[in-house]
Amino acid sequence: MKRDDGRADFDAWYLHAAPRVLASVTLAAGDRWLAEDATAEAFARALERWHQVREMTSPNAWVYTVALNQVRTTARRRGLERRFLRRQRAEVALPAPAPDVALWDAVAQLPPRTRTVVALRYVADLPEARIAEILGITRGTVASTLHDARRRLADRLATTHGGDDR
Amino acid sequence: MSIDEIDRQLAELGNVARRMPLPPLPEIHRRAARRHRARIARRTAGAAAAAVVVSAIAFGGSHLSADRGVTPATQPAGDSTSCLTQQTDPKTLDAALLRLPDHVPDGTAFHQAQGEVTQKGCGFPAAGAFAVDAATSSITKSITLTAYPLETIHDGPGSGECRRISLPGQTGTCIRAGITGEVRWSWRTSGMGGWRSSASWAQDGRVWWAHAAGMSSTELDAALAGLRVSGDRVVRGTLPRGLSPWLAPAQDPEVHTLVGRYLPLPADGGGSSQDDPAGDVQIEVTDDPFSVPQADPMAMSGNGGAVRPVRLVDVGDAKATWREDDVDDFSTLTWQADDGVTVRVRGGRLTLDEALRMAGSIRPVARDDERLTCDADKNPWGFCGG
Numbered sequence: 001m002k003r004d005d006g007r008a009d010f011d012a013w014y015l016h017a018a019p020r021v022l023a024s025v026t027l028a029a030g031d032r033w034l035a036e037d038a039t040a041e042a043f044a045r046a047l048e049r050w051h052q053v054r055e056m057t058s059p060n061a062w063v064y065t066v067a068l069n070q071v072r073t074t075a076r077r078r079g080l081e082r083r084f085l086r087r088q089r090a091e092v093a094l095p096a097p098a099p100d101v102a103l104w105d106a107v108a109q110l111p112p113r114t115r116t117v118v119a120l121r122y123v124a125d126l127p128e129a130r131i132a133e134i135l136g137i138t139r140g141t142v143a144s145t146l147h148d149a150r151r152r153l154a155d156r157l158a159t160t161h162g163g164d165d166r
Numbered sequence: 167m168s169i170d171e172i173d174r175q176l177a178e179l180g181n182v183a184r185r186m187p188l189p190p191l192p193e194i195h196r197r198a199a200r201r202h203r204a205r206i207a208r209r210t211a212g213a214a215a216a217a218v219v220v221s222a223i224a225f226g227g228s229h230l231s232a233d234r235g236v237t238p239a240t241q242p243a244g245d246s247t248s249c250l251t252q253q254t255d256p257k258t259l260d261a262a263l264l265r266l267p268d269h270v271p272d273g274t275a276f277h278q279a280q281g282e283v284t285q286k287g288c289g290f291p292a293a294g295a296f297a298v299d300a301a302t303s304s305i306t307k308s309i310t311l312t313a314y315p316l317e318t319i320h321d322g323p324g325s326g327e328c329r330r331i332s333l334p335g336q337t338g339t340c341i342r343a344g345i346t347g348e349v350r351w352s353w354r355t356s357g358m359g360g361w362r363s364s365a366s367w368a369q370d371g372r373v374w375w376a377h378a379a380g381m382s383s384t385e386l387d388a389a390l391a392g393l394r395v396s397g398d399r400v401v402r403g404t405l406p407r408g409l410s411p412w413l414a415p416a417q418d419p420e421v422h423t424l425v426g427r428y429l430p431l432p433a434d435g436g437g438s439s440q441d442d443p444a445g446d447v448q449i450e451v452t453d454d455p456f457s458v459p460q461a462d463p464m465a466m467s468g469n470g471g472a473v474r475p476v477r478l479v480d481v482g483d484a485k486a487t488w489r490e491d492d493v494d495d496f497s498t499l500t501w502q503a504d505d506g507v508t509v510r511v512r513g514g515r516l517t518l519d520e521a522l523r524m525a526g527s528i529r530p531v532a533r534d535d536e537r538l539t540c541d542a543d544k545n546p547w548g549f550c551g552g
Contacts, residue, residue, distance in 0.1 A: 020183045023180070023182050026186065039189060040189040047198040069253075103176070150169055153176075154167045
């Protein structure tokens, strides 16, 4: 049976894919509000041209690309002063504390490009090749960025928890 | 902590996705419908849209020389319209924005042009005022005023009322002060040896932030005492005397921008040119009437790092500001052309000489110029809108 121009397919895809997109973009952007807006915009664009997007090899990669581009564009447009305010607010806008909050915070402290790679690898659960495609960088750069990030995180968390070690 | 332990924790990082509330699905459908309607409207009402843009440019033009603002009026508080920038085909922009430099920055190649449309609700500055030292051509003093919706954060570091008008992580003091004609709670912060300071207060459903540079606390107090606001706008004639004033237009228009991107050439055969984002150079040509060429870089300078000098330089007959790269942003040359259009040239490793070379070679481009041909497949970041 034909299903309403694919809307049902889209809705199911959104509910399945959007949580990881939103979490990844939030971590990459360091700003929950900016990430929500970018994620909503990316999926709206996907819906608008769903007949094309659903035929793509990886609709997920497409929506990550659009959302991250939207973050970059919006952040650039709003200007530094407004970014400063958001950066302050971002501390309260990230997900509620949980057992892994220390790691989340540590990742959030990484340079923007590094944390974007980490977010796409570990939150979005994308393979390195796909991350390279989304960010327009080589797979080798993705691998070395992840290697560097893991070392930095190990150092940072060792320092953070140094006094608490049992 | 060992790498193995980091790997174990990273493997569980994705669990956070389950705890984040999604934008509701109907909102996605609404956005898609709005985009569809906007695309249809662009096709059928291009002439009308162009008229709006021209009118916005005319209203924003030469605003540096006049203290224009709104007359006092009661306005609804808390505009909830979200800030949104959408890409569009650069060929659909007004002809006044279609300008690109002939000079390609050293070590880069032209990548592509992109159009952007930013809707209202972006927390644009409401007013600014600044002083320039004629002898040194440097900006010595400035104040910028911006209104945001007053959100109930309740976890700022201030006490009482100041919890709503301070931001987490800030250090400051909560005082009672005469602001806009009444005694109000105000959150004050300072930094950079007192050279920069800010004051916030709540009024009519908004939180106002005044960011000052080069002003003593006495001068800031006097400025806020004499200030009057209406809705999210500053009332004409109430900015500090002796400073060059700027006020935002009474209505938020759409802002249109042409962005031209130049990417660094790959250093060798391996790797992508996009591996080096600091080497990007970008030109933005915008009808943004909220752009304050003199006050913007002053307000931004030193936000997260050392205070950087803001120099005034000449671009043709216009005065431009040159703000050196700091921890947060690219170096930027900004000026306003005589028709009110604002131009920014930015780059992480851009030198002033190179920026001026680009500025001096900016020319109008025809709609059929191949640089305006949007190629969505050119790279993953390229979008043509529509």
